[in-house]
Amino acid sequence: MFVSRRIFQSGLARAFSTTASNNGAKVAVLGAAGGIGQPLSLLLKNNPLVSKLNLYDVANCPGVAADLSHINSACEVTGFSPENDGLKQALEGVEHVLIPAGVPRKPGMTRDDLFDINAGIVQTLATACAEFCPDANIMIISNPVNSMLPIAAEVYRNKGVFNPKRLAGVTTLDLVRASRFAYEKTGKLKFVPVVGGHAGTTIVPLYSQIPELQIGAEELASLVHRTQFGGDEVVQAKAGKGSATLSMAFAGARFADSMIRATNGEDVVECAFINSDVFAADGVDYFASSVKLGPKGVEEILPLPSNITALEVEAINIAKPQLISAANKGIEFVKKNQK
Ligand SMILES: NC(=O)C1=CN([C@@H]2O[C@H](COP(=O)(O)OP(=O)(O)OC[C@H]3O[C@@H](n4cnc5c(N)ncnc54)[C@H](O)[C@@H]3O)[C@@H](O)[C@H]2O)C=CC1
Numbered sequence: 001m002f003v004s005r006r007i008f009q010s011g012l013a014r015a016f017s018t019t020a021s022n023n024g025a026k027v028a029v030l031g032a033a034g035g036i037g038q039p040l041s042l043l044l045k046n047n048p049l050v051s052k053l054n055l056y057d058v059a060n061c062p063g064v065a066a067d068l069s070h071i072n073s074a075c076e077v078t079g080f081s082p083e084n085d086g087l088k089q090a091l092e093g094v095e096h097v098l099i100p101a102g103v104p105r106k107p108g109m110t111r112d113d114l115f116d117i118n119a120g121i122v123q124t125l126a127t128a129c130a131e132f133c134p135d136a137n138i139m140i141i142s143n144p145v146n147s148m149l150p151i152a153a154e155v156y157r158n159k160g161v162f163n164p165k166r167l168a169g170v171t172t173l174d175l176v177r178a179s180r181f182a183y184e185k186t187g188k189l190k191f192v193p194v195v196g197g198h199a200g201t202t203i204v205p206l207y208s209q210i211p212e213l214q215i216g217a218e219e220l221a222s223l224v225h226r227t228q229f230g231g232d233e234v235v236q237a238k239a240g241k242g243s244a245t246l247s248m249a250f251a252g253a254r255f256a257d258s259m260i261r262a263t264n265g266e267d268v269v270e271c272a273f274i275n276s277d278v279f280a281a282d283g284v285d286y287f288a289s290s291v292k293l294g295p296k297g298v299e300e301i302l303p304l305p306s307n308i309t310a311l312e313v314e315a316i317n318i319a320k321p322q323l324i325s326a327a328n329k330g331i332e333f334v335k336k337n338q339k
Pocket residue numbers: 030031032033034035036037056057058059100101102103104105114118121124125140141142143144145170171172173174198242243244245248
């Protein structure tokens with residue numbers, strides 16, 4: 001009895017103790033009623049730095065919003081549907097937008113197999129963001145991320161509001177996996193940078209940055225493979241019922257929290273898939289690497305660590321042509337489907 005009251009009181013204290021909750025971050029989630037959208041929205045509702053949470057989905061959003069709105073944290077939750085200009089209303093005045101809208105994989109599919117459906121969804125949502133919250137930080141979760149971020153960038157360019165600091169493809173799940181898989185070997189939870197992109201062999205975990213990880217070449221190769229194909233592991237285990245949702249919600253909530261803390265003036269480093277000049281000389285315009293986040297979004301692209309291994313360099317070289325072709329596919333799509 002005493003214990004449960006204490007827990008209840010500490011929950012309330014956490015929810016109402018922060019003044020930041022009154023003038024905290026205004027966040028929208030597009031695709032909020034989906035497998036990722038629901039737990040992601042739950043985690044955001046429980047983040048004391050978020051004061052307003054606008055949830056938008058083409059289906060079932062009022063129910064999700066009503067459910068979350070009963071949680072006793074200070075954050076105000078509102079649900080929006082396509083009717084009555086719901087997308088516009090969800091976006092006006094927000095500073096951060098997370099986009100997990102779109103179909104997930106089934107066993108036997110690649111992320112690129114989702115392109116035909118998700119490209120149109122992301123184009124529509126990016127168009128609305130460019131119109132109604134052009135200065136917000138946009139975090140794209142929908143797959144294939146390697147093409148979806150270039151689609152959003154192209155939409156913003158066409159609208160004349162492109163700012164590469166404000167658009168990011170969310171690759172945090174790759175970092176979360178790499179960190180967890182390394183922990184299984186070392187017993188230490190570390191930040192493992194993951195560069196390249198977010199599909200198969202475009203995912204390049206830099207395990208060289210974890211000195212505690214003392215393993216042989218074969219074990220390292222299998223660790224890298226597991227990180228690159230972690231998504232497939234979940235898709236197969238779910239056997240037709242979708243892809244990673246809970247770990248993705250965790251990762252998306254972490255990336256959003258990092259972005260919000262950076263907006264509030266903290267120095268935060270994450271990895272993200274962005275419009276980047278790191279390998280522009282090789283024709284790669286979109287590349288994930290470590291970035292410093294700040295009040296203006298992705299404020300600085302950090303150089304690759306100087307001590308990465310020859311195997312990691314080779315893996316990056318394998319990723320490059322795939323990244324070019326995924327980005328071109330997105331850009332071509334927008335050219336053909338101008339709105
Ligand atoms: N970046 C990453 O690391 C990861 C990305 N994903 C991707 O995230 C996406 C979503 O996955 P799940 O949540 O599992 O799928 P889901 O099917 O459970 O949910 C998707 C939601 O999007 C909504 N939606 C569809 N069209 C929409 C539109 N035009 N506007 C607003 N909402 C719309 C649907 O109604 C649904 O509620 C997939 O493309 C998946 O591949 C999944 C895991 C990791």
